[in-house]
Amino acid sequence: MFMATRDxxxxxDTDETDFDDEDVAIMKDDxxxxxxxxxxxxxxxxxARSQTREIREVAEQIHGLQAKLDALILEGRDExxxxxxxxxxxxxxxxxxxxxxxxxVETSGD
Numbered sequence: 001m002f003m004a005t006r007d008x009x010x011x012x013d014t015d016e017t018d019f020d021d022e023d024v025a026i027m028k029d030d031x032x033x034x035x036x037x038x039x040x041x042x043x044x045x046x047x048a049r050s051q052t053r054e055i056r057e058v059a060e061q062i063h064g065l066q067a068k069l070d071a072l073i074l075e076g077r078d079e080x081x082x083x084x085x086x087x088x089x090x091x092x093x094x095x096x097x098x099x100x101x102x103x104x105v106e107t108s109g110d
Contacts, residue, residue: 073102 025042026034041052069091076082085095087102 070102070105074105
């Protein structure tokens with residue numbers, strides 16, 4: 001059995017995060033890893049925690065897809081000269097709305 005020592009942990013940097021007003025608990029995830037969660041989450045039933053896990057997973061998927069969509073739109077504009085009207089039509093909105101949404105988006109460099 002693996003026993004973790006202090007050398008196995010990365011230090012928790014809280015310089016940018018203020019936990020003074022947060023009420024947190026430590027819970028184990030499905031793989032047995034400890035994680036900090038809002039105390040209200042730790043009080044939920046197993047079924048409710050499962051629902052929050054599914055919500056989080058879908059939100060992560062959406063975030064990833066949004067980043068991909070941003071990159072595709074910028075590539076379409078920069079490399080293929082797609083008009084805002086063509087982009088808007090492709091995503092089910094107007095060219096004006098597409099321009100409003102993506103004209104200021106920059107790639108993350110990934």
